[in-house]
Amino acid sequence: MDSAASLESATPSSRDKILDVAEERFARRGYAGVGVRELAEAAGLSKSSLFHHFRSKDVLYLAVLDRIFDRIERHIGPALSGAGSSLERVERAIDGLIDAMAEHPTTPRLVLRSLFEDDDLPEDEPANEMISKRLDALIEGFSELLTRGIESGEFRPVEPRHAIQTLIGATVFHFASGEFGEALIGTPLFAADAVAERKREVKSLIHSGLNRSGSAQETPR
């Protein structure tokens, strides 16, 4: 029936174009805010053709999310495993997370939406459950990392799950904040140096909060 992932590299065309366009529009205006007509037109084909590639708007949206999580896992996966102290590994994971968010401006917005929106999406859709699983796995990876650092005495005994919430806010929200964030920070959020600075700021905040006594260790990247 549906051989979704079987065709690989040799597809330059419509399907990917639709995904690209949908990713951008959905990120900016949300699932309910974008119509399939608009997507089809922007992708350069008719609405009927769009429905030829994706059986419904739902599955198109989920396909977009799927690609997003592919990219995130690609960036974070290597960072979570590997050697080093807990602090080093957490910092590497933060770098990876920020890289994932900065790769495409659409990523943080779609992730943020999928995190806080009580989705209108069908719960039964297998693609939906699969995405939840992947998200859970990522969270679990981070959680274990923090827990290990606390158990080994390297970190203060913070609640790891609260720290994860803060971390998500500091990374995902920052790069999702669009006009507001740019007005606040004063520069484009996705310029290479702005991304590098965000990494520095987040890591230094994680490392020693606002306290001066933490000393000014500039860990270069």
Added chain:
Amino acid sequence: MDSAASLESATPSSRDKILDVAEERFARRGYAGVGVRELAEAAGLSKSSLFHHFRSKDVLYLAVLDRIFDRIERHIGPALSGAGSSLERVERAIDGLIDAMAEHPTTPRLVLRSLFEDDDLPEDEPANEMISKRLDALIEGFSELLTRGIESGEFRPVEPRHAIQTLIGATVFHFASGEFGEALIGTPLFAADAVAERKREVKSLIHSGLNRSGSAQETPR
């Protein structure tokens, strides 16, 4: 939940009913995700009557946001002014911000939406500009607080605007995270003790990051 109007006359007031209903629905599913018919029905009157109270869906949404910012200013305003060390004042502001988010579960979601969504709303609408002004003022208040703490040598020389982004993420996002957040933390986000714990966690993270002991712990490399 009717807040201020309930002390007054026995009128539940259709207008307020509409605002209450709209606030809850918009918070959950966003501006584009909610139709005026649904709102009217949930408020117990007809669509035409809704349009008698609010000239368009836009102004209804903006009226909802307006109430939200009223509440936030009520909570944070006093905290920003007042005496004490910079750290004390920042912590008081964080308490106020979290109180504002925890007062109604709708608040953080609507704030988050208004921060990261490139709104479909008319830029010219005066109500829209007014909300932007109020947001700017809040940000400016926080920013001055941090800047003063840094200048006085009490805080590390972090970039205050980055710290603000992190702070917003740690507070607004946390309480906006709904199902995801509850699954992660493991308890209802808005229970009194959960709110208190979040205050503690955020303040301790702000205070000394993940580092054990507020001092030393030099990281080489």
Added chain:
DNA sequence: TTGTGGCCCGACCGAACGGTCGGTTAAGAT
């Protein structure tokens, strides 16, 4: 008594929504 104005309604409007249907190409495969 006769407004008058606040509040409410059913009926209706054109546009847009997600989705279907039948049919037309063009490229391979048999």
Added chain:
DNA sequence: ATCTTAACCGACCGTTCGGTCGGGCCACAA
């Protein structure tokens, strides 16, 4: 030469969208 199939399309479907319109009801002022 025929059959299959992926890709595409225009036309159409029923529903819902935000919004309008004309009028009904009722408390209260003149």
